[in-house]
Amino acid sequence: MSETRYSKDHEYIRVEGDVGVVGISDYAQSQLGDVVFVELPATGKALSKGAEAAVVESVKAASEVYAPVSGEVTAVNSALEKAPGTINEDPQGEGWFMKIKLSNPSELGDLMSEADYKTYLASL
Amino acid sequence: MTEILSDAPVLHTALHDRHVSLGARMVPFAGYDMPVQYPTGILAEHQWARTHAGLFDVSHMGQAFLVGPDHETTARALEALAPADFLNLRPGQQRYSQFLTQDGGIIDDFMVTRSADPDENGTLMLVANAGRKEVDFAHLAAHLPPSVKLMLAPHRGLLALQGPEAARVLSRHCPAASDMPFMTAISTSFDAIPCLVSRSGYSGEDGFEISVRNDKIAVVNERLLAAPEVKPIGLGARDSLRLEAGLCLYGHDIDTTTSPVEAGLQWSIQKRRREEGGFPGDARIQRELSDGPSRRRVGILPEGRAPAREGTVITDLAGNTIGTITSGGFGPTLNGPLAMGYVDSAHAALGTKVNLVVRGNPLPAIISAMPFVPTRYFRSA
Structure with a gap:
């Protein structure tokens, strides 16, 4: 079983056991527009919550992707480097960025549930 | 600051x-609320304009007429403010030029057209940038001789139809x-x-x-949009199209601190004026x-895939700062990153290897010819 939680910066983390799959929400990709470049962290990198974890660039601009939780990067989706448009096509599926092994699972409590995130989007 | 230069989109x-x-996704631009993209997105819009015909609303640009008693009087009045040869414009001919400061900096770049109508001998039409039109028109009003009138044309809108199917x-x-x-016009x-x-156009x-x-x-x-060859294109693709074409964007690649020669625009200063x-x-x-x-303003091609944006520092291979990027992004037709910027002339030769400092990392790039994508202007029937 898995649970997806969201940050106010529109990152999602889909938690499966002690590992979370991190990417950007459908709303985030729609706001960015066509993604043309992504810079992913090195596997093994230790990230603290809120740290810059990746960069995603559209035709217009570069945006940072922040770590929604603290932990170690255990895998990155290097297929995105050749096909960054996957982030637009399937942001919460094939367009994932990285997997993070959670060092402090209680941080998930600071993130929003799917329902709360929908309410948050409606308020923007 | 005039209202038009504020970020608040007050004008439609x-x-x-x-x-x-x-x-369309609407964004503030030069005081106007303008479409940056339509639902298909910038990449698709850009490719459409390169392969079919794109329709751009550029009504925010400043249109005006200079009206004098005869062509020579009007042309000489404009020549006092800008370095192109307007005197020898033929009826119906159009030229690109720049209003200059006393130091030779660029106040704005603009298009000027001599009316083709014999009844309008002495009329030149100007099209200036939206974000600078107030400045330009005040500058003109302050410097024109009494015999040449500036007539603003805010009652006119402007559409650009760009692409290989535009003429059809x-x-x-x-x-x-x-x-x-x-x-010509x-x-x-x-x-x-x-x-x-x-x-x-500017694509x-x-x-x-x-x-x-x-x-x-x-x-x-509506009649243009009804054509199967035509789709509406926003400011996002307008920017990526002009960047691939190596064309300057005022306020980014040129401003009052850059001269036309530094900007590589000396082709727009005809021999008589030089x-x-x-x-x-x-x-x-x-x-x-x-x-x-x-x-000099130069084209720059990053060797990797990372775009280098405006403000990125350019260094030589030893790490010494030699310049700054003024426009940079991703070229959809080029299918890769591209940029333009200013570098010390010693480093401006085509093929010079440089580094672009992106997020603290030096990324290799090469000084490259512009346009990045061959232009396809219509030369003769």
Whole structure:
């Protein structure tokens, strides 16, 4: 079983056991527009919550992707480097960025549930 | 600061509501609420304009007429402020130029057209940048001789139809358009609607700009959009198209601190003006033409995939700062990152290897020829 939680910066983390799959929400990709470049962290990198974890660039601009939780990067989706448009096509599926092994699972409590995130989007 | 330069979008073009109904994402630009993209997105819009025909609402740009007693009087009045040869413009001919400061910096860049109508001998039409039109018009009003009047044309809107199928589409409504050479203009009609059509644009493609009264522009817009070859294009793709074409964007690649020679725009200063001078900043520009400027605008191709944006520091391979990127991003037709910027002239030769400092990391790049994508302006019938 898995649970997806969201940050106010529109990152999602889909938690499966002690590992979370991190990417950007459908709303985030729609706001960015066509993604043309992504810079992913090195596997093994230790990230603290809120740290810059990746960069995603559209035709217009570069945006940072922040770590929604603290932990170690255990895998990155290097297929995105050749096909960054996957982030637009399937942001919460094939367009994932990285997997993070959670060092402090209680941080998930600071993130929003799917329902709360929908309410948050409606308020923007 | 004038209201038009603030970020607050207070102004709408006559087509604003139509952009919204087409699903455009609207953003503030030069005081206007403008479409940055439509639902298909910038990449698709860019490719469409390169392969078919894209329709751009550029009604935010500043249109005006200079009206004097005869061509020579009007042309000489404009030559006192800008370095192109306007005196020898033929009727219907269009030229690109720049208003200059006393130091030879660029106040704005603009297009000027000599009316083709014999009854309008002495009339020049100007199209200036939206974000600078207030400054330009105040500058003109302060410097024109009493015999030359500046007549603003806020009642006119402007559409740009750009792409390899633009001529085919426009000629259905305006048969005279298809034979027009690049950088010429005619007073004609679109179906029965009076308009001024020039064969020009800012995409690197063949295309036209159509100046039409605001109360008729919606009709022209709809009839063009109804063509299967035509899709609406926003400011996002307008920017990526002009960047691939190596064209300057005012406020980014050129401003009051850059001269036309530094910017590589000396082609727009014709021989007579180079020799005679008689325009603001002429001493500096003549010196830069003979001795070379200390820095030059160059094209830059990153070797990797990471775009380098405006403000990125350019260094030599030893890490010494040699310049700054002024426009940078991703070229959809090029299918890779591209940029332009200024570097010290010693490093401006084509093929020079440089580094771009992106997020603290030096990324290899090469000084490259512009345009990045070959332009396809229409030269003759």
